[in-house]
Amino acid sequence: MAAKQVFIFDTTLRDGEQVPGCKLNTPEKVELAVKLEELGVDIIEAGFPVSSPGDYHSVNQISRTIKNAVVCGLTRAVQKDIEVAAQALKYAKRPRIHTGIGTSDSHIKSKFNSNREDILQRAIQCVKWARNYTDDVEFYAEDAGRTDNEYLARVVEAVIKAGATTINIPDTTGYCLPHQYGEKIAFLRNNVSNIDKAIISCHCHNDLGLATANAIAGVLNGAQQIECTINGLGERAGNTSLEEVVMILNQHKHLGYYTQVNPKQLNPMSRMVSDVMRMPVQPNKAIVGANAFSHSSGIHQDGFLKDASTYEIIAPEEVGADSSKIVLTARSGRSALAFRLQKIGYSFTRNDVDALYESFLKMADSKKEVTEEDLHQLAAEYQPVLVEAV
Structure with missing residues (x-):
């Protein structure tokens, strides 16, 4: 069976920019948009x-600059919003208007002081307004994660009939468990009569650390688009991480999905976004964190040095990262010490390394990491002893 494409909708410049301190000016946004297009995102x-x-x-x-990717503008279910978005997107080669409204009872009652029937009509109306300007209209059912499935299906069927071509099912608060989010997508696939006329999109937030898992669960249950950001940036705890979902689908090819994203550009893109948005990437971040390809435990280091695949399921060069690192700490073993000494030019025998190891451990216990400079110091102190022993 032929692999199915999962469309990558990048919202780093919209949802990602909502992170406090990450505001971008126009030149920065255009620069990042160009790189996102080069990365291979679809929207x-x-x-x-x-x-x-x-x-x-x-x-x-951005609309004037981007040549191949779809350029999308967000709106509320407000006519003025949609008119302004259409004007902003006027020069886009492939414009999309992304409009919608909250559909959970929490949003309907607390946010809109309304009722389900009124919200349904507003949803239909905003899609019709957007269709006056473009054939590519995406509808978002905000807080779909907490929306009753029967009502959500009614809304989805109605907005597709009104002209929506993509249906965004946001887990706005990051509330869903993966099986719940997957079941919600499956319910829509099985209970919306015209669902074949639209693409279902996953937009998951990370409040409980489940954004990536939920997005993948959505795809496995019939969604064809994932909305995500570089480095998982986004409102509150962030959004689905682009680099994570891309590499999950890459690694698990047996699932039968692929994206157009070039994995070798993931780390350079991550660093660029981190620099431009002035938001450091946590060291243990999957795929693009500084420690993603670092090994410090002696057991791990020994296995890695014998065969990298024992502890790395992705080679760093696959995602444009620097080479793997053997980090020397008090948990490191003799094989790692020997490897690092050899890397800086020392040819010590196994017995030599045994003689050095106790001193190495004393040094390692006194600091977080033993550096290259420290290794030169160790070698200089013990080389005379080693020579005399010979």
Whole structure:
């Protein structure tokens, strides 16, 4: 059976920019958009045009610049929002308007002081407004993760009939467990009569650390698009991490899915986003963290040095990372010490390394990591002793 494409919808420039301190100016947004297109994402959500003159200008400039990817602008279910987004996207070769409204009872009652029937009509109306400007309309059912499935199916069927071509099912609060989110997607696939006329999209937040797992569960149950950000940036605890979902689908080819993203650009893209948005990547972040390919435990180091695949399921060069690192700590063993000494030019025998090891452990216990400079110091102190012993 032929592999199915999963479309990658990148919202780093919209949801990712909502992280406090990560505000971007127009040149920065355009620069990142160009790199996202080179990375191979299918859709770039460029911003929320009605939110500010600066965001409008950024979306407009990105629309003029991007050649192949779809350029998307976010709106509320408000006619003015949609008109402004359409104007901002006027020069896009492939424009998309992303519009929608909250569908959970929590949003309907507390946020809108409304009822299900009124929200259903507003959902239909916003899609019709958007279709006046483009054939590519994505509808989001905000807080779909906590929306009753029967009602959600009614809304989805109605907005597809009104002209929506992509249906976004956001787990806005990151509440769902993977099996619950997967079942929600499956329910829509099985209970919306016109679902074949639209692409289902996963937009998952990371409040409980489940965004990536939920997005993959969505795909396994019939979703064809994942909305994500570089480094998992986003509102509160963040969004689904682009690099994680791409590499999960890459590694598990037996699932039968692929993306157009070039994995070798993942680490350079991560570093660029981190630098431009002034947001460090946590060292233990999957795929792109500084420690993603570092080994410090003696057991791990010994296995890795014998065969890298014992502890690395991804080679660093696959994702554009630097080479794997053997980090020397008090947990490191003799094989790691010998390896690092050899890397800096010392040819010690096994007995030599045994003689050095006790001193190495004393040094390692006194600091977080033994550096290259420390190794030169150890070697210099013990080489005379080693020579005399010979």
